[in-house]
Amino acid sequence: MSCRSIPALLLLMSIPLAAQAPAAHTPASHAPGSKTHSSDFGFSYSIPSDWEVVDSRATVPTVQQKVETEATSEDEKKGAACIRQALTARHGTPASVMVVVALPFDCFGQTMTEKDLSGFAAGASEGLKKTFDISNPVHGVYKMGSHHFWIERATGNLRGHPEVQYTVETVCGILKKGAVCWMDMSTDDAALQVFEHGSVTLDGEAPTALVPANAFDKKPS
Numbered sequence: 454m455s456c457r458s459i460p461a462l463l464l465l466m467s468i469p470l471a472a473q474a475p476a477a478h479t480p481a482s483h484a485p486g487s488k489t490h491s492s493d494f495g496f497s498y499s500i501p502s503d504w505e506v507v508d509s510r511a512t513v514p515t516v517q518q519k520v521e522t523e524a525t526s527e528d529e530k531k532g533a534a535c536i537r538q539a540l541t542a543r544h545g546t547p548a549s550v551m552v553v554v555a556l557p558f559d560c561f562g563q564t565m566t567e568k569d570l571s572g573f574a575a576g577a578s579e580g581l582k583k584t585f586d587i588s589n590p591v592h593g594v595y596k597m598g599s600h601h602f603w604i605e606r607a608t609g610n611l612r613g614h615p616e617v618q619y620t621v622e623t624v625c626g627i628l629k630k631g632a633v634c635w636m637d638m639s640t641d642d643a644a645l646q647v648f649e650h651g652s653v654t655l656d657g658e659a660p661t662a663l664v665p666a667n668a669f670d671k672k673p674s
Contacts, residue, residue: 486501498540503544504551505543506540506542535560535561537554558632577636588607590607601626609621618640619638622639624664650664
């Protein structure tokens with residue numbers, strides 16, 4: 454199975470969108486409530502209501518076409534056609550950005566399992582290096598309910614713009630209907646905490662924070 458670069462390319466599409474009109478900065482601790490975004494892929498995810506949701510649907514076909522053109526296998530081409538962007542949101546000046554993408558198995562024609570997670574997630578993370586200078590990556594694996602997750606946290610900045618430093622975090626898991634990646638570029642610790650502490654439900658199981666405190670205790674094998 455070779456669809457390693459697809460989620461990252463869709464994330465990169467969202468970066469210029471998030472930077473077009475930065476929102477006024479409001480510390481996460483002062484956020485007035487939260488809003489929950491539900492997905493047909495079997496999950497929901499909550500973010501503070503002062504985060505601006507970006508409608509990037511108009512640009513998705515262009516990026517999908519780019520991925521298909523650059524694909525080196527039929528799996529990559531099929532994945533490019535099937536990938537879905539569930540959420541793009543931003544906050545602050547300069548903007549912190551989070552993106553959620555899903556690869557539905559019914560469209561892709563294959564079902565991933567835990568053994569496929571590491572390669573799929575590592576591909577999402579590796580693709581960031583096309584646009585970001587990445588350093589000091591750390592990795593972990595964890596389980597929430599019946600679901601396995603892979604996580605990477607690193608320091609990064611957009612190439613050519615070292616003046617803004619991000620904490621770049623990628624979290625991927627396998628759900629019943631598809632593989633899902635939550636990806637975050639935070640300009641401060643408050644935004645990172647919003648991303649990690651966002652309440653997520655997976656396939657109807659009890660809600661929990663996206664990233665547990667022990668997420669980096671166990672390393673990928």
